[in-house]
Amino acid sequence: MTDLSQFHVTRRWPAQEPSILQLYSFPTPNGVKVSIALEEMGIPYEPHLVTLSDTDVKSPEFLSLNPNNKIPAIIDPDGPDGAPVALFESGAILLYLAEKTGKLIGATAVDKARVTQWLMFQMGGLGPMLGQLGFFYKFAGAEIEDPRPRERYINESKRLLAVVDKQLEGQDWIAGEYSIADIAIAPWLRALDFYGTREITGWADHKNAVAYLERFLERPAVQKGLVTPARD
Structure with a gap:
């Protein structure tokens, strides 16, 4: 054992x-x-x-x-x-x-490099920026009167969403085939709803990203993973 x-x-x-x-x-x-x-x-x-x-x-x-x-x-x-x-x-x-x-990492060394770059894009950019947006829009940061922190993260989130939307033009997944990069990125796009920031970031205007998230959420493994571990 x-x-x-x-x-x-x-x-x-x-x-x-x-x-x-x-x-x-x-x-x-x-x-x-x-x-x-x-x-x-x-x-x-x-x-x-x-x-x-x-x-x-x-x-x-x-x-x-x-x-x-x-x-x-x-x-x-x-x-x-x-x-x-x-x-x-x-x-x-x-x-x-x-x-x-x-x-979920690609079949070739080039595939792996592309998957890794988009994984790093989420780790270093999309995740931290959307997380800060949530803090300054929904949580304790929303009480700060100075508008500059909030505006900073709204604008940066818009920019990053545009990057995702452009990358998805003509393809279903961020690095070509479905990969760990999608597993990293899509849950953060979903978080816009939790933070109540879809409207201020113009989410609905990002047609490729909207369809991408819908595809992602339809996957049975995603549906199971989103509720695991189960909350008490």
């Missing part, structure tokens, strides 16, 4: 099936990237709900897995050379899973 006792996180979130991949997450745009990828790739996994409260993400057990106190994180008992491996950062996990399975 696989022994994961070396990972302190299992003291708070014990593994019922330690021989399969352990997912520690919450259904946010970043969190669902990994659950969707696992569903799409057909990798058996055990989900553990880690809420965004300090009692969870700043607990000693979770910090032992991710010192940056952010979900998602994983433990793969069947890591390189058969040894367990723990990983955090959603983009790093997506790359690891894609390379492990050979799925």
